[in-house]
Amino acid sequence: MPLPTPPLAPTTVVGAHNYPDDLVAAIVRATEAAASACLPLVGSGDKNGVDELAVAAMRDALGRAPFDGTVVIGEGEKDEAPMLANGERLGTGAGPVCDVAVDPLDGTRLAAENLPGAVAVIALAPRGSMFDPRDVFYMQKLIAGAAAVGVLDVLASATQNATRLADALGKPIDDLVVGVLDKPRHASVVAELRGLGVRVHLVGEGDVSIAIAAATPGSGIDAVMGTGGTPEGIIAACAVRSLGGFMQGRLDPQSESQRAAAIAAGHDLHRVFTLDELVGSDRVLFVSTPVT
Template identity: 35%
Template sequence: MNKDIILLRTVEVAAIASYKYIGKKDKNLVDKAAVEAFEVMLKNEKGFILKVINGEGELDNAPMLYVNQMLGDINNPESPIFDVSVDPIEGTNPAAYNFAGSISTIAVSRENTMLQMPEMYMEKLFVKDKYVNTINLADGIVNNVLKMQEQENRKDLRCIILDKPRHYKIIEELNKIGVIVRLIQDGDVLAAIDVVNGEADFVYGIGGAPEGCLMASLAIASGCKMQSRLVLYNEIWPNEEETKTRLNKELAWMSKHNIDTNTILEDFDLVSDYRTRFFAAGLTAGGSLKPISYKKGKFFVNAFMASHGIVRNFNTVYDVNKVNGLKPDIKYLFDKYKR
């Protein structure tokens, strides 16, 4: 079967498996269901192999979807290998407490084209296609916004930014120069989908570095643009017990890759493949991606795909009884995670 259909179905089924735990106030259950769905859907697929480059996280010692795990047709030496970055559920906390901001997502590219990112912070600027040649993150976010405003000849650009204390000063500055700011609690990958779908002009903020590969893939696949730079843990959490340990790991990784916190990383530095593909499905979602719903034995899933500058938004219906009769792997998940 076509690899794209398999990956699209994987994120959709991961959202369906996690649906049971929306609002249950346990983000670990949300994540566990999605991780198992990914594993079940991908571990035995034929015709290709997926290598996890950015997965469940090196700090968590994840038993599944861990970095360098191989999925798919692993016993066939002729199967092509693809790199993947995966976030089974971006926004487990929004899902656990039933507010907007959670999706299931995966990005794929040719072998050895995806950069394995450390578990650290990253400053990211993701802009719509009109600003591909406008931005330069080295100039600072305000100067970039002023250039975009000048290009548009208007001030009321629409920005999405995480509502975190580290962004409060920037939010104030953006408001002063006329930007329409939409605050979110979680989910800068989801926010980037909104930019692609025309719901916002840009996303800015300091979030997770591994998610940067997902956003880079989305930027390349959709014809948009992302620039980023790494941010040391002690800049965000200077007084935490784990700060020193994490800082040492971060510095070692940056030295190995000849990258420092002044290095501006283009999207192509993170995913060096113009044929990269990006997939997502809404859980509690928000913005242009709608939340999953269930009614009378059917799941209604809103999904998204981007590749080669082509953007697709899907409305998919999973009729549980019909699917159970045709797909035993999905039936297993439907039975285990039925509402």
């Protein structure tokens, strides 16, 4: 049987002033429907099962939302999980014409194991404003609050960025807290940061939640460094832009086959994407409902 799960935490809404009230309410209902639907399988160990419940509930709710939406950033392709597919049309067709970034359950393993950090998220922006990273599933990201604008550089070393950020924030480097996904590929970055005295906050999953924290003053997380999911990166960019934070990204395939596919699709793997290039509009709506 699934483990007992506490009631859902409050939903976060950023950028509600950018869209009609009825559409904002519909998007909130969609994230809350996804979060509620998967609760019966929270703690069950069934990653795909809990994801299927969230996807079905979100798709149904978005189908009734008063907008003309096209999924630019869907989730599921990199591991063949259930998904709202790229190119899928959503909404009633009446209302704002939008790009849609969705992750019905960011942190499927966290939900399946009843660990903190799983969320249901949706972001909207005007049609054509979201970067479409098709065929590339991983992105190197550098995320922080407004103080990092013009200071940090995703191509610089962890040492350079940590030192610059500590100076910009006016705090000792050993008071700096940097979020990093707990993956083998980040072993050297973690060692480098700890060698400086930086406090590293390791995250098993949940690219989006830690990105929001990094862009939110007073959250306890000063920055995020390292490579995570590209779809989650675009969703995070919507939240970071709404919060007035800093973000840069660089496509970062994790195998030779992924690299070849990215190049074949015409992507420049040396290009550094600014926040404006990841989501090219201030008219962003970001909604997130915690699951665990």
